[in-house]
Amino acid sequence: MTPPSGRALEGLRILDLTRLLPGSFCTQLLADMGAEVIKIEEPGRGDYNREFEPINVKESGSFLLLNRNKKSVTLNLKTDEGKAIFRDLAAEADVLVEGFRPGVMARLGLDYETLSAVNPRLVYCAISGFGQDGPYRLMPGHDLNYLALAGGLRLFADREGRPIVPGLSIADVGGGSQMAATGILGALLARNRTGAGQFVDISMTDGAFSWLAYHGADWLFAGINPRGGTRPFLGQAPCYNVYECGDERWVALGIIEAHFWERFCRAVGLGDLIADQWPEGVAAKAQFSRLNALFRTRDRDQWVADLAGADVPFSAIYDVGEAFDDPQIRARNMVLEVEHPIEGRIPQLGFPIKLSGTPCDIRTPPPLLGEHTDEVLREAGYDAARIADLARRNVT
Numbered sequence: 001m002t003p004p005s006g007r008a009l010e011g012l013r014i015l016d017l018t019r020l021l022p023g024s025f026c027t028q029l030l031a032d033m034g035a036e037v038i039k040i041e042e043p044g045r046g047d048y049n050r051e052f053e054p055i056n057v058k059e060s061g062s063f064l065l066l067n068r069n070k071k072s073v074t075l076n077l078k079t080d081e082g083k084a085i086f087r088d089l090a091a092e093a094d095v096l097v098e099g100f101r102p103g104v105m106a107r108l109g110l111d112y113e114t115l116s117a118v119n120p121r122l123v124y125c126a127i128s129g130f131g132q133d134g135p136y137r138l139m140p141g142h143d144l145n146y147l148a149l150a151g152g153l154r155l156f157a158d159r160e161g162r163p164i165v166p167g168l169s170i171a172d173v174g175g176g177s178q179m180a181a182t183g184i185l186g187a188l189l190a191r192n193r194t195g196a197g198q199f200v201d202i203s204m205t206d207g208a209f210s211w212l213a214y215h216g217a218d219w220l221f222a223g224i225n226p227r228g229g230t231r232p233f234l235g236q237a238p239c240y241n242v243y244e245c246g247d248e249r250w251v252a253l254g255i256i257e258a259h260f261w262e263r264f265c266r267a268v269g270l271g272d273l274i275a276d277q278w279p280e281g282v283a284a285k286a287q288f289s290r291l292n293a294l295f296r297t298r299d300r301d302q303w304v305a306d307l308a309g310a311d312v313p314f315s316a317i318y319d320v321g322e323a324f325d326d327p328q329i330r331a332r333n334m335v336l337e338v339e340h341p342i343e344g345r346i347p348q349l350g351f352p353i354k355l356s357g358t359p360c361d362i363r364t365p366p367p368l369l370g371e372h373t374d375e376v377l378r379e380a381g382y383d384a385a386r387i388a389d390l391a392r393r394n395v396t
Contacts, residue, residue, distance in 0.1 A: 006034075006358060007033060007034025007358050007359075007360075007361070008033040008034055008355055008358040009030055009033040009034040009035040010034035010035070010358075011034075012030075012034075012035040012036065012094045012095065012188070013035070013036045013038065013092065013093045013094050013095070014027060014030055014031075014035050014036065014037045014038065014093065014094065014095040014096070014097060015038050015040060015086075015089055015090060015093045015095070015096045015097070016037050016038065016039045016040065016070065016097050017040050017096065017097065017098040017099070017100070018097055018098060018099035018127065019047045019048050019049060019099060020047070020048060020049050020099070021049070021062075021066065021143075021169055021172045021173065021177070022099060022127050022172045022173065022176035022177050022180070022204065023097055023098070023099040023127055023176075023177070023180070024047070024049065024066040024067060025066055025172075025173055025177035026097060026125075026127070026176070026177040026178070026180040026181045026184075027039075027070065027097055028066055028067065028068065028069065028070070029177070029178075029181045029352075029353065030095075030181060030184065031068070031069035031070050032068075032069055032351050032353070032360040032361070032362075033353065033355070033358070033360055034358065034360075035094075035095075036071070037069065037070040037071065038070070038071045038072075038073055038089070038093075038372070038376055039067065039070045039071065039072045039073065039367065040073055040074075040075050040077075040086065040089075041072055041073070041074050041075070041369060041370065042074070042075075042076070043074040043075070043076050043370065043394055043395075043396060044074075044394075045369075046072070046074070046369040046370075047063065047067075049062055049063045049066065050063045050369065056343050056346065057342055057343045057344065058342055058343070059340075059342070059343055059366065063366060064340070064343060064346055064348075064365075064366045065347075065348065065349055066366075067366040067367065068338060068348060068362055068364065068365055068366050069362060069363050069364055070364070070366070070367055071364075071367055071371070071372035071375070071376060072367035072368065072369055072370055072371045072372055072373070073089075073370065073372055073373045073376050073377075073396070074369065074370035074373050074396050075373075075395070075396055076394060076395050076396070077108055077110070079395050081390065081393075081395045082395050082396075083108060083109055083110060085377070085380075085382075085390075085395070085396075086110060087110070087114075087115065087118065088380050088381075089376070089380060090110070090115045090118070090119055090122065091115075091118050091119045092119070092380070093119065093122060094121070094122070094123060094188070095122070095123045095124075095125065095184055095188070096115065096122060096123070096124045096125065097125045097127065097180065097184070098124075098125070098126055098127070099126075099127045099128065100126075100128070101128060101129075101137075101138055101140075102126070102128060102131075102132045102133075102137045102138060103138070105126070112124040112126075112199045116197060116199075119197070120195075120196055120197060121191060121195065121196065121197045122197040123184055123187040123188055123191065123197045123198060123200065124197065124198075124199050124200065125180050125183060125184050125187075125199075125200040125202060126199070126200070126201055126202065127176050127177075127180050127202045127204065128202070128203060128204070129141040129142075129145070129146055129203070129204055129205060130146075130203050130204075130205050131201055131202075131203030131205070131206060132201045132203075136149075136205075142172075143169045143170065143171045143172040143204070144165060144171075146171035146172075146175060146204045146205040146208050147166070147170055147171040147175075147208050148163075149205055150171065150175070150205050150206075150208035150209040150211075150212070151209065151212055151216075152170065152171070152208050152209075152211060152212065153166075154227050154228065155215060155226060155227065155228050155234055156228050157227060157228025157229050157234075157235065158228070158229070160229075161227060161228065161229050161230070163228070164228075170208060170211070171204045171205065171207065171208040172204060174207060174208065174211060175203075175204040175205065175206070175207025175208035175209075175210070175211070176202060176204040176207055178207075179202050179204075179206075179207040179210075180200065180202045183200040183202060184200060187200055214233075215231070215233075215234070218231060232278060236280075236284065237278060237284070238253075238279070238284060238287040238288050238291050239253060239255040239256075239261055239264075239277050239278070240253065240254055240255060240256065241253055241288075241291075242317060243291060243292060243295035244292070244295065244296065245295050245296060245298060245299055245300040245302075245303060246295075246296050246297060246298055246299050246300075247299040247300055249299070249300035249301075249316070249317070250300065250316075250317040251295060251300055251303055251304070251314065251315065251316055251317060252314070252315050252316075252317050253291075253313070253314055254313040254314070254315070255277075255312060255313055255314075256313075258277060260311075260312045260313060261274065261277045262274050263310055263311060263312050264307075264310065264312045264314070267306075267307060267310040267312070268294060268307075270290065270294070273287065273290075300316055300317075301316065304316050332350065332354075333350045333351070334349060334350035334351075334352075335347060335348075335349070335350060336348045336349075336350050336362060338362050338365045339365065340365040340366065341365070341368070342368065343365075346365070348362060370396070373387075373391070373396050374387050377390075377396070
């Protein structure tokens, strides 16, 4: 492998056994920072995410947004030869990321204990719904379940207090992908000191639960059970809420500080509310009624223009299409493009991590299924005849 030459993680090799969102987002973050990510996929089908709607030409749009800068190797881990090849690859890898239920990798003979015996420097990261131990370890689940059991879903509610389905995969990405990437980077830094790898156990439920660092204080220090619509930052406070405008579009009023509240009240002609920023009960309902009626008097974009000079935390609520066209998003290069051999010129989400000395970049488009199998096996010492034989027998 080539030595580092300008990207933060260049020179690191990561084996990616994950499917779907949590693992793919994690390894794409690492790939964008320069790591060589080898995506190990099932022959013939690959990552299930390749099949999800919407389909661009032949590939899923979500797959195309989660797998740039990676190589694809097909490998049948249900065969003895496939397992042997994977062990050969793991012997030279820096990191392994998998997203199976606990016990699956042990049944395959590819668990941390086995692989670390041949590669003591291996950082092995397992992303699962509930972690490697505990009574729920083998339960099936998805983002909504993890967020529900972590206490987070109850914080999202409509005005009647009914839980709603959040539009973002909070437990998958915030509790899984980003926690895994952080854990992997921490383990790699520790390896620089000790020379030894380690096992990184990521529970998406644990990750989502850790996001209660703010609202958990209500329960732990005041005995208050926070729920959507019942606390100031959960929809109870008129000054920190959302409002429908005259054109049936919405705005977000995000005021906390008293000086911002005063500026807002004066700007909209509600000076009598300055001294009553945090009403409760009947008073809160009355203030909501006044603000609801006020915001319905103008269209959304007119409100944005009228309050632009007021210097208060206030914004339009965008739909996804508007967000992609926003000048701030564009100025931060969060919408990019890359050429794909089949899909053509395809859009990509930009890099959320900005590094001044070793910036992220797009080096390769999302890979075709098995596109790099021959290349990676050649690097591992397999000759052309052996590689062809493995493909013929559906090992790769």
